Amino acid sequence: MSTDLPASPCVRLRIHEAIAVLTLDNPPVNALGWAVRDGLLQGLRNAEAHPAVHALVIVGAGKAFIAGADIREFGQPPRDPWLPAVCNAIEACTKPVVAAIHGPALGGGLEIALACHARIAAPNAKLGLPEVQLGLLPGAGGTQRASRLIGAAAALDLMLSGRHVSAPEALRLGLIDHITTMAEDLSAHMQAEGIAWARHLLAERTPPRRTGEQAEALADRAANQAAIDAAKAQASKARGLFSPLQIVACVQDALDLPMAEGLIKERERFAACLASPQRAGLIHAFFSERGTAKVPEAQQGTPRPVQHVGVIGGGTMGAGIAVSLLDAGLRVTLIERDDTALQAGLGRIAKVYEGQVAKGKLSAEAQAEKLGRLSLATAYAALADADLVIEAVFEDLAVKQAVFAQLQAVCKPGAVLATNTSYLDIDAIAASTTRPQDVIGLHFFSPANIMKLLEIVVPAQVSPDVVATAFELAKRLKKVPVRAGVCDGFIGNRILAVYRTAADHMLEDGASPYDIDRMVKAFGFPMGPYEMSDLAGGDIGWATRKRRAATRDPKARYVQIADRLCERGWFGQKTGRGWYVYEAGSRQGQEDPEVLAIVEAERQRAGITPRAFSTDELERRYLAAMVNEAAKVVAEGIALRPLDVDVTLLYGYGFPRHKGGPLHHADQLGLARILADIRTFAEADPLFWRPAPLLEQLVAEGRQFADLNKI
Ligand code: T1G
Numbered sequence: 208m209s210t211d212l213p214a215s216p217c218v219r220l221r222i223h224e225a226i227a228v229l230t231l232d233n234p235p236v237n238a239l240g241w242a243v244r245d246g247l248l249q250g251l252r253n254a255e256a257h258p259a260v261h262a263l264v265i266v267g268a269g270k271a272f273i274a275g276a277d278i279r280e281f282g283q284p285p286r287d288p289w290l291p292a293v294c295n296a297i298e299a300c301t302k303p304v305v306a307a308i309h310g311p312a313l314g315g316g317l318e319i320a321l322a323c324h325a326r327i328a329a330p331n332a333k334l335g336l337p338e339v340q341l342g343l344l345p346g347a348g349g350t351q352r353a354s355r356l357i358g359a360a361a362a363l364d365l366m367l368s369g370r371h372v373s374a375p376e377a378l379r380l381g382l383i384d385h386i387t388t389m390a391e392d393l394s395a396h397m398q399a400e401g402i403a404w405a406r407h408l409l410a411e412r413t414p415p416r417r418t419g420e421q422a423e424a425l426a427d428r429a430a431n432q433a434a435i436d437a438a439k440a441q442a443s444k445a446r447g448l449f450s451p452l453q454i455v456a457c458v459q460d461a462l463d464l465p466m467a468e469g470l471i472k473e474r475e476r477f478a479a480c481l482a483s484p485q486r487a488g489l490i491h492a493f494f495s496e497r498g499t500a501k502v503p504e505a506q507q508g509t510p511r512p513v514q515h516v517g518v519i520g521g522g523t524m525g526a527g528i529a530v531s532l533l534d535a536g537l538r539v540t541l542i543e544r545d546d547t548a549l550q551a552g553l554g555r556i557a558k559v560y561e562g563q564v565a566k567g568k569l570s571a572e573a574q575a576e577k578l579g580r581l582s583l584a585t586a587y588a589a590l591a592d593a594d595l596v597i598e599a600v601f602e603d604l605a606v607k608q609a610v611f612a613q614l615q616a617v618c619k620p621g622a623v624l625a626t627n628t629s630y631l632d633i634d635a636i637a638a639s640t641t642r643p644q645d646v647i648g649l650h651f652f653s654p655a656n657i658m659k660l661l662e663i664v665v666p667a668q669v670s671p672d673v674v675a676t677a678f679e680l681a682k683r684l685k686k687v688p689v690r691a692g693v694c695d696g697f698i699g700n701r702i703l704a705v706y707r708t709a710a711d712h713m714l715e716d717g718a719s720p721y722d723i724d725r726m727v728k729a730f731g732f733p734m735g736p737y738e739m740s741d742l743a744g745g746d747i748g749w750a751t752r753k754r755r756a757a758t759r760d761p762k763a764r765y766v767q768i769a770d771r772l773c774e775r776g777w778f779g780q781k782t783g784r785g786w787y788v789y790e791a792g793s794r795q796g797q798e799d800p801e802v803l804a805i806v807e808a809e810r811q812r813a814g815i816t817p818r819a820f821s822t823d824e825l826e827r828r829y830l831a832a833m834v835n836e837a838a839k840v841v842a843e844g845i846a847l848r849p850l851d852v853d854v855t856l857l858y859g860y861g862f863p864r865h866k867g868g869p870l871h872h873a874d875q876l877g878l879a880r881i882l883a884d885i886r887t888f889a890e891a892d893p894l895f896w897r898p899a900p901l902l903e904q905l906v907a908e909g910r911q912f913a914d915l916n917k918i
């Protein structure tokens with residue numbers, strides 16, 4: 208027999224024969240927004256005071272336990288009750304409280320569970336403290352309770368990696384006490400399992416076991432201190448990230464201080480993280496990467512079924528794309544020009560899996576299963592029943608149009624025809640076929656089986672179904688999709704070309720390529736433009752510059768330094784030298800005085816007297832060029848919103864995630880300052896530094912790029 212007690216919009220309270228069940232119901236992930244916190248605290252108080260209640264169970268409705276604090280509330284004025292107060296009330300409850308977990312129990316969600324006196328989980332549970340990924344730390348007692356329950360090493364691993372652990376690992380760690388069976392309606396199932404576990408505790412007369420009072424895991428002081436010292440050393444290397452070191456300091460407190468004091472210190476450090484611009488940048492990245500898939504065509508179109516995918520060209524990209532498709536469980540047919548090239552393509556694919564097996568990341572059975580779904584052919588007829596084909600042949604319009612001519616002849620009606628071109632005009636490729644409505648751009652990034660970004664390039668005549676199919680495919684490949692319009696270089700490569708040109712201008716005007724790379728790395732990128740060129744191969748950029756020579760504005764400044772290196776065959780890592788010199792087999796480049804000599808000679812040829820650049824000026828010019836071109840890309844609709852540019856640079860070009868992307872960062876710096884910089888730089892080069900009208904408009908109206916990010 209069960210009785211309902213007064214509840215709140217997001218929290219139901221029902222008594223089942225002496226066991227009170229608090230069900231959190233705040234779709235989609237039961238985030239702990241104000242109403243949930245308030246309802247939970249009220250419910251807890253009501254149940255604790257109710258004479259017929261002997262124990263409590265907390266469970267989530269729907270597919271999740273609790274995915275944490277409501278991230279949308281950060282940066283808003285805080286409202287009582289605060290989550291720490293709710294957790295402390297649960298822990299202090301005089302009656303046993305059981306957390307019955309299914310699906311995600313993350314951040315504040317796991318902190319709620321840690322404050323409970325017992326935790327049981329379904330086999331699909333995912334537990335974690337991922338706050339570091341948002342520039343925060345577990346600020347509702349998580350740093351103190353997790354350390355006391357599982358020890359410093361395990362707690363630090365969870366909090367510094369932000370990874371989600373499975374139920375079996377959580378049991379091994381001591382995060383949970385029991386794993387239940389699986390069921391269709393897991394919320395109802397976990398309610399029943401929770402009630403059973405509470406009855407078991409009552410039968411055992413087990414008093415509430417308060418995590419904050421646990422001491423065993425921290426008993427071995429030396430071992431815990433060693434773990435903290437190791438984590439501190441690691442966190443100090445985290446390229447300027449703020450919250451990791453705060454997390455380590457909290458765990459040190461857990462080892463040194465009584466619980467109450469540790470909680471106070473945790474709150475102080477949480478507030479410091481909250482105030483850090485890194486929090487805003489990382490939360491912007493969190494919601495932006497979830498926003499890029501919200502495109503008009505996703506509403507208008509219906510994805511077509513995709514099971515069999517053809518890949519034309521088994522080179523660097525074709526092979527990586529094939530691996531990505533096989534990893535997603537799809538059937539793949541690889542087409543190459545001839546058997547030799549086909550075997551080379553197969554070799555590239557097989558090499559990826561051999562590497563994974565060798566590292567123990569893939570079993571031989573799984574390797575065989577994936578390769579079992581791969582077919583090879585030189586005849587396009589093999590694609591007659593393909594649902595989708597991705598072309599990744601040489602970057603030459605005529606070669607690609609010839610491929611599409613063959614595809615339109617053999618592929619079934621409704622098959623999606625995609626190109627992986629980096630720069631070419633996809634409208635021209637589509638127009639060369641009789642089925643332009645089926646042609647789309649799927650621009651993967653190298654290595655295609657690793658890089659998460661996928662630019663989905665939407666030509667003029669494509670049908671919404673085909674765009675919807677592309678976004679559905681991106682989800683299956685676990686890629687972060689960004690919708691892009693057709694232009695030279697789409698979103699990412701177009702903006703890259705401009706900030707790279709700004710770097711070349713600074714280089715010719717007196718800056719060292721090595722200082723520029725150092726500045727870019729200090730800013731937070733994994734590498735600078737010249738290191739990046741050496742990694743990707745200077746010959747690719749050279750081919751692009753040659754292709755563009757015919758249409759380049761004769762009035763535009765053109766720096767020839769890179770051409771001088773390419774004329775010498777100095778393409779970078781693949782030739783042992785480029786902007787840097789590479790010892791055989793090493794990817795670590797050494798600065799090259801011969802390159803500096805070539806630069807100096809080019810300055811003389813161009814009649815330029817070199818001048819000094821401060822690191823600040825290098826950074827301001829590099830960023831201003833990026834933001835100015837990005838504003839043009841948004842204004843032209845090549846990118847739907849500024850967040851699409853941010854996600855593209857974050858996932859495809861190494862823009863530091865804690866800065867949120869170039870346009871979020873520009874808002875943080877102040878658009879007026881950036882526009883003023885551009886106008887200053889334009890005095891010497893008005894053509895390159897023509898301010899983007901959108902940037903001028905936003906500054907004039909006192910608005911930001913963020914105002915254009917309506918999802
Ligand atoms: N707050 C607000 N919205 C959230 C949310 C959250 N915590 N988690 C998810 N959403 C939204 C998301 O934006 C999307 O919305 C929808 O839910 C589905 O999410 C005090 C400080 C849980 C593993 O970091 O990792 O607690 O786009 O598309 O792939 O110490 O969401 O549909 O409008 O990602 O199935 C810590 C964040 C918070 C977990 C589900 N918690 N979430 O993945 O769906 S900080 C987190 C996730 C904290 C305390 C601290 C994932 C997921 P929309 P989704 P999914």
Ligand code: NAD
Nearest residue numbers: 520521522523524525543544548599600601602628629653
């Ligand atoms: P690649 O030279 O490594 O591979 C191209 C492959 O296509 C070769 O194996 C070649 O044999 C094959 N091929 C050529 N013509 C063919 C035809 N008619 N039929 C079947 N196969 C044919 O080149 P890549 O680096 O893989 O680039 C492929 C495409 O991907 C290009 O459009 C390029 O711009 C684009 N892309 C490259 C990168 C990158 O970083 N390399 C990144 C994104 C996109």
